[in-house]
Amino acid sequence: MNPFTRPSLTEPGTTQVTLGQRARGGARAELVDVVAMLVLLGTGVVAFGPVFADVSGYVAAGGGVLAGAAVAVLGAWRRWSVFGVAAATLAAFVVLGGPLALPSTTIGGVVPTPETVNRLLVLTYQAWRDLLTVSVPASSFTGPAVVPYLSGLVCAVLALSLALRARRHLWALAPTAVLLLVGILWGTKSAPAAALQGAVFCVAALAWAGWRTALQQHRDNAHLLMNRRTNTGAQRQRLLAAAAILVVAAGASVGLGGGMVSAADRYVLRDDVVPPLDLRTYASPLTKYRYYERDQKEDTLLTVTGLPEGSRLRLATLDGYDGHVYSVDAASAQFRRVGDRIGVDPPAGARTVGIEIDDYSGYWIPGGGDLGGVDFSGPRADSLAASLYYNADSGTLLSPAGVWGGETYDVTIVPDAAPSDDELAEDSIATQTGEASVEVPDAIAGITSEFAEAGESQIDQLRKLESKFQETGFYSNEGKVSASGHYDGRLTQLFSGARMIGDDEQYATSMALMVRQLGYPARVVLGFYPEKATTASRLELTGNDAHVWVEVPFEKAGWVVFDPTPDRDKTPDTKVPKPDEVPQPQVLPPPVPPEEPVDPPEDRTDDSSTTKKDDEETSIPEGVKIAGYVIGGAGLLVSPFLAIALLKKRRRLRRRLTGRTADRISGGWDEVVDTARDLGVVAPARVTRQESARDLAETFPSAGPVAVAERMDAHVFGQGEPSSKDVEAMWRQVDELRSGMARSMHPVRRLRAAVSPKSLLSGRRKRSTP
Template structure:
C-alpha cells in the first residue's frame, strides 16, 4: 500500500525538522553555533539530494555516488575552515576518514583546528539523504533511528557536560514517537478502509481520535520531561573518555638533560630572540613533578598527571586547577612588587640556535600561534599540557621558527600572604628510589619547624649556601640520578648546578609533604640582555603549590660566582707546605773488598746466582697470557661499543639496543631467538626488573620506525639512557658476578648485531 503524496510530504517536512533539531548537540564540540549551522547546511543538501534521487528513481549505489560528488565538490566552498580550490578538495577527502578520530583526540573546542566542520557537515548530509530516501520508500521506522543517530554523533563526539541535553533528547524522542504514531494510525486507517471497500464509515473519525490520543500522550510525556529536565544530571560518558593521551612522553628524554650542554657548550650561542617579555619574567621550558631514581620527568599517569593534547589557535591553555603560576620577584617568594595585579602581554620568540622539541613559554600562556616557513608543520605537531604548563612540538623546533604567545602575568604574593595560605592539594607524579640521605638531610635542615613556608625557606637557604659548578672550572658530575644526588649530599659541601640543586630541593620538599615540582627554563636577564637568550641563561627552579595563588617559584641554586675556590686551592693549587730538610752529613765511602780480575774468572759455579726455575717462568707466562686475553676481551668490547656509537642514523639507535642485549648476555640473561625488541625486552625484564627495558625498547622503536633519520640529539639521548641502564642491570648482582660479566666472552662469540642483510631488513619491518 502506497502512501499518498500529501502524507509523504508531511512526513518529509516533519523528518527535516527533526534532523535540524538533531544538529543542536554539535554546539558543544565546537563551542559555538558554527557546528549547528554547518550541520543544518548538510541536512538541507541531504534532503535535496534525497528528494531529487527519489524523484528520478535512482537506486542506492547511484544515490551514494551523487552524495559523494556533492560532498567533495561543494564542501570546500561551503565549510568555513577549509581552503577553496584543489587543496580544499584534498583536505575534505582526507578529513572524511580522519575527522572521526581527530575529533576525539583533539581538545575542545574543535574550532581551533582546520577541517573539523566536516564532522557535522558529513553527519547532516548522510542522515538527510538516508532519512528522505527511507520516507520515499514508506519505511518510517528506520527514519526515527536515523534522526536519533544524528543527535547521538553530536553527543558522543562532544564533551561530558552538555547544556540542555535532556531537553533536546526529549524533543527528538517525542518527535520520533509522534512520527511513528501518526504513521501507524494512518496506516491502520488505510488498511481498514481498504478492507471495507469504503472511503469512510467512521474510519476517518476513528483515525482522528487515535491520532488525538497519541498526540495527548506525547504532549504529556514531553511536558513531564521538560519539567524534570533541569533536575537531570548533565554529565555523561562520551567516546572521548575512552581514548588515551595522544602523546607518549617516554619517547623523549627529560628536558633537564639539556642543562649541562646548554650552560657549557652553548653558553655563548644565541638560542632565541625574545620581544615583549615583561621585566623580570622567565622563559619556561618544562615543569617536572615525578622522579624514578634516574631522572625527573613530567608525570603521565591517569590519576591527574600530564595529558598532552594537540592544540590549535583558540584552544584554551590554562589549567583548571590553577589559573596563574606565580613568578618570583627575587630569590624567594614575594618581593617588592607583591600584590601587583595580573596583566596580559604578547611575547614573540624568534628561534635561532634552539632546535629542541620543548616549546618556550612565559608564565600563564593563553595561546600559541606559530608563524614562519614551518608554521603549518608546527601547528600540526604542537601539543600542550595544562597541568604542567608545558608545550612540545613532535616535529621539533628549528632556526627561523616564530612563536607568538599571549600570556598573563600574575601577581607576586608576599611572604606574609603565603603564611596565611595552606598548601594546595594537588595530585603530582610519583617520587621513587630517593636516596635515604636526601630525606635525612631534609629533616635535619627543618628541624622542629612545622610551618610550610619556613620549612621551604630553611631548605632554600641551605642549598643557596652551597657551591656552583658546571664541571668546567671544578669537578662536578652531570645528571641528577639517585647516585649523583647521594654523592652530592655525602660530600663535605654541596657542589652542583641548576640541574642537581633544583631536583634535590624538589625531593626534599616532597619528603616533607610539600607539593613541589622542578621547572626548567631561561632567565634572559642573567647577562643583562633580556632580548637575546643564550645557553648562559639556562636555569632551573622549584615551584610549590599554595591555595588561591597557585604555583609559587623559589630559586635554590647558588650564585654562579660562588664557586668552590677554596676546595680547589686546598686540593690542587696549594698543596701541604714541604719543610726543607738540611743535607745529611757527608760520610766516608764504605770500604769494599778488593776486586781482582782473576777472582771473576776462577770463581766456581756455586758462587753464581741460581737460575730462575722453569716452572716459575711458565706460570708467569701463563698468567700474563691470561691477563692479555682478558684485557683484549675488555678492549674488544670497548671498541665494539665505540663503533656502534659512531654509526649513523637508525644503525646508531640499533647499536644502543645491541649493546644492552650484549650486556644482558654477559650477565646471564638472554631472550629466545625470533622475538621482537619489545618481546625481548619483556623477557629480559624478568632477569633485570629494575632496568625498565620495555620503555627503552619502545624508545628504540620510535627512532627506527619514525619518518626520516633520527636527530643527533635523540641518538645521544638513546645512548645516554643505555649508559644509565647498564649499571642498573648489574646493580642486583654480587660484585664477583659483575666482574665475571666484564670478562665474559659470551657477547663476543655471538654479538647481538651480527645478522645478514635479509635478516636486518626483516627485523626492521617486524621490530625485532
C-alpha cells in the same frame, strides 16, 4: 461514471475521493515527512556546536544534512536504486566536502582541489579519532569537521529515504537518533541546549510517528469510507490523545535534559580516549641544561617580546624521577592536541608574548604556563600548529614537528602570581596534586631531616630548606666544573664531599626530592629568565639565562616558586670563610661513577639532509598529481558499476560454456529474460519459453523474441543432443535479440540497464521452463 473518481457507497453522506485529491494528499504527506526528518536531524546538528565553539560545526553538520536530504528526495522522485542513491551520496560528499568541512584546502573556499579530495578520503576514517584527541575548540584544526559533515550526510540520506520509500516508516527515526548520539558522544560535557534538544526530538518523533501510523492505517483501510460525523469524531479523539502524549513527552524531556543530567554526569567519548603521544620518544629537556649553560652560554637562544617584568619563560615542567632523570611522568601527563586557541574563553589577565626561535632547537616549545593560545607564523606555521600538544596541569608545550631556528609565534599567557610569605603562611600545601612516580635516592632520604628544619608554618619550613642550599652550596664555574647530570650517583656525590658544588640541575633536583621525602608534592621546572631584572620589552635570552627551579603547590596560591641554587658568583674560589660541615647521609654512599662527557650539540646535518632528500623524493609534478587524483576519484566512482558489469559477464560465460549443450541453449533464454529485467520489463514466472516470448514481443516487437524461442524449443526438444555448432548459432541469435531489445530503448535507459543490479539481485535464478 467518471473514471477518475472512486465509486460512492449507497449510504447518504458519503464522500467521493478523486485521484487528483489522493495525489495532492500524498504530496502533502511527503512534505510533512521531509519537514519532520529535518527537524529531528536538526537536533543532532545543534549537538556539534559546543565542541567547535563557532559556526563551523553547524555549517558542516547542517550542510551535510541538507545535501543528504536533497539526494534522498531526488532519489525517491526518480525512483533510483540503492546503487544510484549511494553513487549520488558519494558524489555529494566529494563535491561539497571542501566548502563545508575543509574550506582551507579549496580555491576561494568553494572549488575543491586534489588536496581536498585526498584529505576527504583519508579523513572518512581518521577524523573520528582526531575529533576525540584534539583539544576544544576543534575549529582550530583542519579535519575534525568531516565528522559532523559525513554523519549529517549519511544520516539524512538514510532517514529521508526510509521515510519516503519504506513501508516500515518508523525505521526512519533510527538515523536521526544516531546523528544526535554522535553529536553527544563526540562532543563535550558542555551542552547548553541539551534540555531543548531532548524536548524537541521527543516531541517531533512522537508527533510524526503517531501521524504517520494513523496515515498508514487510513491508507490500508481506504476501501472503507466513513461518514463525516464518524470521521470527525475519530479525528477529534486522535488529536486529543496526541496532545496529551506530546505534553507528557515534553515534560519528561525537559526534566531529563535539564534537571536529571548535569554536565558532570554527561558521558562523552573523549573522557576515555588518550591522545596517541608517547612521551618516551622525547628525552627530558633537563638533560640538555649543562649544554645550554656552558656551550651556548653566549648564544642567543630566544628573542622574547612583551614578557612581563619579573616573569619566567617556561620550557618544561617535570614531575617524575626514576633515579636516573627527572622527566614528565607518563601517568600524570595529560597532553592534548591544541590549535591556535586553548580553551573556548581566554584566561583572565592574559598577555601576548612574542617569541622568536634563534639557536634553540628541540621538541619542547618555550612559552608554557597558563596559556590561552599559540599563534605560529612563517612557512612551518601549519605543521607546528597541527602537531602542537599542551598539558594544562603543568603548562608544558610539545610539538613532534620540533622547532629548529627561525620559527616565530605568539603565546597568550597569564603571568605567574607572586604571593608574599605572609599570605602563604595562612595557606597550606595542596597534597592532592598528581600521582607522579618519584624514587628518592638513599643519600637524600637520609639527610632530609637535617636539611629541613622545622618552621612556624609550611612556607617557613620550605624557605629554610631553600636557604640551606643557598648558604652551604657553591656554584660550579669555569675553573671548577662539577660533573653533570642528576642521577642518584651524582646527587650522592653532591652531599659526600666537604663542599656542595653544582648548578641549577643538581640543586633544584635535590630540593624537589627532599620536599617529596617530607610528604609534599614538588616538581622541577626548566625555563629562561634574565639574571638581572630588566624592564626592556625585547629580551635576547642566551644559554646563560637558562635556569632550573622548584615549585610546590599551595591550596589558594597555586604553584609557588623556590630557587635553591646559590648565587652564580658564589664559587669555590671565592675567598669566604669555610662553611659549616655538610651533614653526612646515614647510609654508605656508593662509589663515584666516572664523569659523564658533556653532551655535544645536536647535529642537525642528518635532519637537513633527510629533509632535502624527502623534498626531492616528493617533488612530483603538479600535473601528475592532479591526473592521479582525477583518475583515482573516477575509478572510485565507477568501481561499483564496473563490478556489476563483470558479474554479468561472468554469469553469461557460465551459461554459454558450462553444462550439457541443451542446458547451454536454455541458458541463452535466461540471458534474454535477465536483459529484459534490467531494461525494466519483467516476464511472468512459471511460464513456458514461448509464452514468455509472446509477453516480451508486446514490448519488443521488432526484436523477434518468439522466433528465437521457437528455435530454442526445436533444439532442446528435437531428436538427439544439440551440437556445439547449434549452441554457437543459437547464442548468436540471442545476442542479436538482446541488441534489438536494447536499441528499442532510450540511450539513457540502455546505460542504466548495463549497470543495473536487478537481474543479479532477483530471486529468479532458474533456467527457462521448457
